[in-house]
Amino acid sequence: MGFATGLRNILLPIIDFFYPPFRKVFDLQTFRYAVCGGSNAALNLMLFYVAYNFIFEGEVINFLGYPVTRYIAAYLLALSISFPVGFTLNKFVVFQRSNLQGSVQLFRYAFVTVSSIVFDYLLLHFLVGYLKFWATPSQAFIIVILSLYAYFCQTYFTFKTVKQ
Known part of the structure; x- marks a missing residue:
């Protein structure tokens, strides 16, 4: 096993x-x-x-x-x-069930992770620094948004199943 x-x-x-x-x-x-x-x-x-x-x-x-x-x-x-x-x-x-090569999955997973980090940084600065929202509720909102973003990216990009 x-x-x-x-x-x-x-x-x-x-x-x-x-x-x-x-x-x-x-x-x-x-x-x-x-x-x-x-x-x-x-x-x-x-x-x-x-x-x-x-x-x-x-x-x-x-x-x-x-x-x-x-x-x-x-x-x-x-x-x-x-x-x-x-x-x-x-x-x-x-x-x-994804049939993509592991190296492709790893690269795509890294890309989604890095893009999430960048989006988190930018959104936090926008919401707190520019719009003057409270930091903790802003971060909580960002976590929800980025969780949805990551789910869709992982489902339809990183670990998608390619028809053969």
């Missing part, structure tokens, strides 16, 4: 067990995406918290040879773990 099969065999019964109450709201793939994405977002936030509060000390950190602020170092550390976890969950649990 390979890694992908083992991951699917462990996670799918657990995720699918909680699906019935949501059956009228989401199809199964969307529910799996929400559970995997939400779990990965929680992992990212936990890693950020631990890195920011317990690993990195001082305001400027030497991160892989570059001076960065502590919160950016924590962000990069969290992303370096949550990115491969998110890709793995999407590839082997959520979008397992």
Whole structure:
């Protein structure tokens, strides 16, 4: 049994067990995406918290040879773990029927991730810096928008099924 099969065999019964109450709201793939994405977002936030509060000390950190602020170092550390976890969950649990090559999927997943980071940055600056909205509700709104953006990108671009 390979890694992908083992991951699917462990996670799918657990995720699918909680699906019935949501059956009228989401199809199964969307529910799996929400559970995997939400779990990965929680992992990212936990890693950020631990890195920011317990690993990195001082305001400027030497991160892989570059001076960065502590919160950016924590962000990069969290992303370096949550990115491969998110890709793995999407590839082997959520979008397992995609027949694109793994390298194509990885490149597209990276593109969607980087574009989400850029959109998050730009939207936050627009909403808070330009329109003077409150930061936390603005970020919450952006998370909803970018979650929808990522779902559609992952479904119809990164992990799409090509007709053969």
